[in-house]
Amino acid sequence: MSIAAVLLLAVALGTDSFSLCLGIGLAGVRRAQVYLISFTVLLFHIFMPLLGWYAGEYVGSLLGRWAGYIGATVLLYLGVKMIREGLHPPEDTPRPASLHTAGLLLLAASVSMDALSVGFTLGTQRVNLLATVLTFGIVAGLMTYLGLVLGKLLGRLAGARAQLLGGLILLGIGIKLVV
Template identity: 60%
Template sequence: MSFLTLIILAVALGTDAFSLCLGIGIAGVNRRQMLLISITVLVFHIFMPLAGWYTGELAGNLLGRAASVIGSALLVYLGFKMIWETVRNGRETEIKVFKFNALGLVLLGASVSMDALSVGFTLGAQQVDLLRTAATIGLVAGVMTAAGLLFGRYMSRLVGERAQFLGGVILVGIGVKLFF
């Protein structure tokens, strides 16, 4: 696999993380959270292709669907909660910093990296340098995650009072997309 092909693959795998983190950034994150989320996604995007390579298709399909459903449900719940808080208050809401605990970070990382697990299965049949490929996928996903969070924070300042509502809509949309 050429380096250009690898970069294109890595960007394609990082788009879910970018779009999800755009919504999270709009909801509000601090620098520490941005770093934790970016590193979590980076690690999962390295681990998942390796796990896909070593586990086999059956285990991957079972794990992939369960993690996808849980991650999707979490995003839809968080998105609706953000929308409800905005609608309920009916005025400008104070933009709160998005809160994640360890389980939330793991679910976030797993939900946006399930496609990398599938790619790992495919890479197992190809003659590629798996460690270089997984590291490149992880680095690109980490950078795209940070970019989504930064851009989301910027958008939050631009859209002001509707930032929480917009962030909620984005999270619900991504959660529904990941479910189907």
């Protein structure tokens, strides 16, 4: 597999994280949250393909199906909550998004499920596994960071409607995962 193909695959894997984090960023995030979320997604995009590589097809198909539903449910919940808060804002300025440890891990796992599946196919290709998964992680981490920062900037420009827009984005992604 060429370097260009690995980079294209890494960008494709990072698009879920970018779009999801764009929605989260619209709700408002603190600088520390941007770094924490980006780093967590980076780690998951390294370890999920490794897990896929070593776990085998059976475990991946079993986890992938249920993890997809769980991830979609979390996104739907977050989307509805953000829409509700966007329609009835508790204050004039957007609040920073609240992601606790469990939510952060679910977020990172939900956007990294594709990387788990890709890990299964890496074994059939002639790739440097370590370089490939590091590339996946770095690209996903950067795309997560860009999504959060861009969402935060757009949130400031959109004002109170940013929460509503972010919720709609998350709701749409969650529905797409279920359908």
